[in-house]
Amino acid sequence: MILIQQFTKLPVFRQLSHKELKKVKKENENELIVGDRKFIKQNSFKNFLKFRTKVLISVSFVLFFVSYSMLNLNFVTNSWLKNNGFFTLFFCGLYVWLFWFYLKNLYQKRTKPKLINYLMFSGVIYISFSSLFQYDLIQGFLSAGREGSINQLILYNYFYIFLFNMAFYFITDIFDIDLAKFKAKKLNYYTSTDNLLLVVENEN
Known part of the structure; x- marks a missing residue:
């Protein structure tokens, strides 16, 4: 081809x-x-990189608006502490840094760092564990699920992290396939x- x-x-x-x-x-x-x-x-x-420019532009465009929405939500509602806004900012920033680190290693060594694999789904893991503490499990269990709930603003923050996590996975998976063919x-x-x-x- x-x-x-x-x-x-x-x-x-x-x-x-x-x-x-x-x-x-x-x-x-x-x-x-x-x-x-x-x-x-x-x-x-x-x-x-030029071969995947379209993918990079598309994902960057989506994440730009996701970032704007995330910052706007947490500033307007003052959710940095009470609704895990700082954790959301941390994980979104982490995935931006991880992608830069990933590209840097591809450029210098043509390899994928092990750190990328270790932290690939750290955002999803955080969401899983954090939601257990945010959800009133005992109250929800005793009331057969009628009273237990999660703050809606926290759910938005979880969703932002999930989007960044999936975007990072999507891009690195495509690049890994190209790198394997390249090698x-x-x-x-x-x-x-x-x-x-x-x-x-x-x-x-």
């Missing part, structure tokens, strides 16, 4: 048409010719003056 992206357009790859594929020639291990364009193999981290030499990047070419070896 061969995908192409023009630098001057929205960062979305498209697959080469059947007509374009007929014009692809491999000059040598480091050069591809597509029509009258010559592409040079350049397996750089920059090109690695197995099943994925290569070729560049010309204004285009980026992605070549993925068929896995059938």
Whole structure:
């Protein structure tokens, strides 16, 4: 499979048409010719990120509004202490830092740090344990569930953490698949003056 992206357009790859594929020639291990364009193999981290630019932009766009909602809710309702707002801010910030740490290691070492695996679902684990203490278990049990409840603002904070946790898992999972193909030499990047070419070896 061969995908192409023009630098001057929205960062979305498209697959080469059947007509374009007929014009692809491999000059040598480091050069591809597509029509009258010559592409040079350049397996750089920059090109690695460019292939997933659309994913990064989409997730960042969603998390920007989630962050705004989270900060606005906790400031307006003064929920930083009484409704676990500080914990929410901590875990959201943690996942931002973990993603930066993840990318830094991909760039420098082409590896996934073990710390990422250890903290991957720390937000979900926190929600599980914290909800046990927030929920009035004894009262809920004695009243057959009619009186036990969780503060709604705390539920919102749990939801923010859950969204950041799932977004982090989603992005790293996609990057891990790309990295595995990259290491197995099943994925290569070729560049010309204004285009980026992605070549993925068929896995059938």
